[in-house]
Amino acid sequence: MSRVRRGSVPSWGFPVAVLLAVLILGLYTGFRDSSHSLVSGPEGVYAAFAGSGIRLLLPLVAAYLGGGRLAHELHAGWIPLVRARTDIRRYLTSLLARGVAISGVGFALIGMVWWIVAATIIPTLFPRAIVPEEFGPSAEAVRAVAESAGQLVVLLRGGGVAFGAGVALWLGGHAAVFAALGFVSALIFRSRVLALVFPLAVYMIQSVVAQVGSRPELSFVIGAVYPGGLQRFTLGDALAPGLILAMLVLLALSILLARSRSHPRLA
Numbered sequence: 587m588s589r590v591r592r593g594s595v596p597s598w599g600f601p602v603a604v605l606l607a608v609l610i611l612g613l614y615t616g617f618r619d620s621s622h623s624l625v626s627g628p629e630g631v632y633a634a635f636a637g638s639g640i641r642l643l644l645p646l647v648a649a650y651l652g653g654g655r656l657a658h659e660l661h662a663g664w665i666p667l668v669r670a671r672t673d674i675r676r677y678l679t680s681l682l683a684r685g686v687a688i689s690g691v692g693f694a695l696i697g698m699v700w701w702i703v704a705a706t707i708i709p710t711l712f713p714r715a716i717v718p719e720e721f722g723p724s725a726e727a728v729r730a731v732a733e734s735a736g737q738l739v740v741l742l743r744g745g746g747v748a749f750g751a752g753v754a755l756w757l758g759g760h761a762a763v764f765a766a767l768g769f770v771s772a773l774i775f776r777s778r779v780l781a782l783v784f785p786l787a788v789y790m791i792q793s794v795v796a797q798v799g800s801r802p803e804l805s806f807v808i809g810a811v812y813p814g815g816l817q818r819f820t821l822g823d824a825l826a827p828g829l830i831l832a833m834l835v836l837l838a839l840s841i842l843l844a845r846s847r848s849h850p851r852l853a
Contacts, residue, residue: 587740588756590770592638597745597850601650601651601688601692602692603649604647604650604651605651605692605693605695605696606695608640608643608647608696609696609699609700611639611640611643612636612637612639612640612696612700613635613636613699613700613703615634615637615639615640616632616634616637616703616704616708616811617701617711619631619634620708620715621712621715622633622711623715624715624716624717625715625716625721626716626717626718626721626722626728626731626732627716627718627728627742628701628704628705628708628709628716628734628746629704629732629736629738629739629742629749630701630716630732631633631703631704631705631708631715631716632701632753632812632813633701633736633814635700635704635758636697636811636812637752640811641807641810641811642763642786642807644645644693644757644760644789644810644811645764645767645785645786645788645789645806645810646758646765646783646786647689647761647786648693648761648762648763648764648765648767648768648785649764649765649766649767649768649771649781649782649783649784649785650768650782650785651685651689651692651761651782652682652685652686652689652767652768652769652770653685653763653765653768653769653770653772653773653782654685654761654768654772654782655684655685656678656681656685656769656773657680657781657782659773659780660772660784661778662726662774663795667824668840669688674679674846674847675843675847676709678773678843678846679691679830679843681769682766682769682839683690685757685765685768686762686765686769687762687764688765688767689758689761689762689763689764689765690758690759690762690765691746691758691812691822692758692761693757693758693760694754694755694757694758694759694761695754695758695761696757697750697753697754697755697756697757698718698751698753698754701746701749701753701754702750705746705750705759730743732830735814736812736813737813737814737819737820737824738752738753738756738812738814738821740759740805740821741753744849753812754813756813757811759828760806760810760811760828761826763831763832763835764785764789765833766785766832766839767780767785767788767831767835768781768784768785769839770835770838770839771784771785771840773842774842778784781853782853788831789806789807789810790807792803792805792806792827792831793806793807793808794808796808796827801823802821802831803819803824804823804826804827805827806827808824809823809824809827809828810827
């Protein structure tokens, strides 16, 4: 009996390499900024790690991790062969869970590593980078300034572990949402490039609309990786866009998975 092969479906190695690249880029940005910038504490160093480059890469990398394998299998014509051996709805659900887990856990680990480096290595290598007295006359004043500029800084009241867990969950959660959006776009669009770029387009268009509407605090660019940098910016403002997008993606997934047995692209 002849044996059907999947072809070159992306393995675990490439997603890990992509996540390592994101990790290293963030570390490079943070080390570079720490060599010539002053911050009030390690949380400021973490904000540097979560810099502008990462803010643009998040939706693109998450979309690849979430929908890249499905897009490849659809393009290669593997899905009809899968349907002959297993329930397509169950198979799609397993692909979705795998992609969302890799993206969410991977980015959460990146956030945790960034925080460990910001709290332990940077103060040793660049002792003059963290100068709290430049930001206020007292510890309470410095804390108030830091909390007004970064909405998750309040977690530092519970200690470094609480803050590290908070920023890791924040980054991982947003990465998981955009991974799920990447899976949706892979099901909708025939072009693999369009499927990959669509989550980035949603990310950027939403941010432009928020800026034009004088509500930059609702922008994904401002709040998805690490919320901060603006006054008049509450944690609720930062949470709202991600929660709304998560509900829309969940609705789209429910419809697409329910119709998967009759979906023309999966026939």
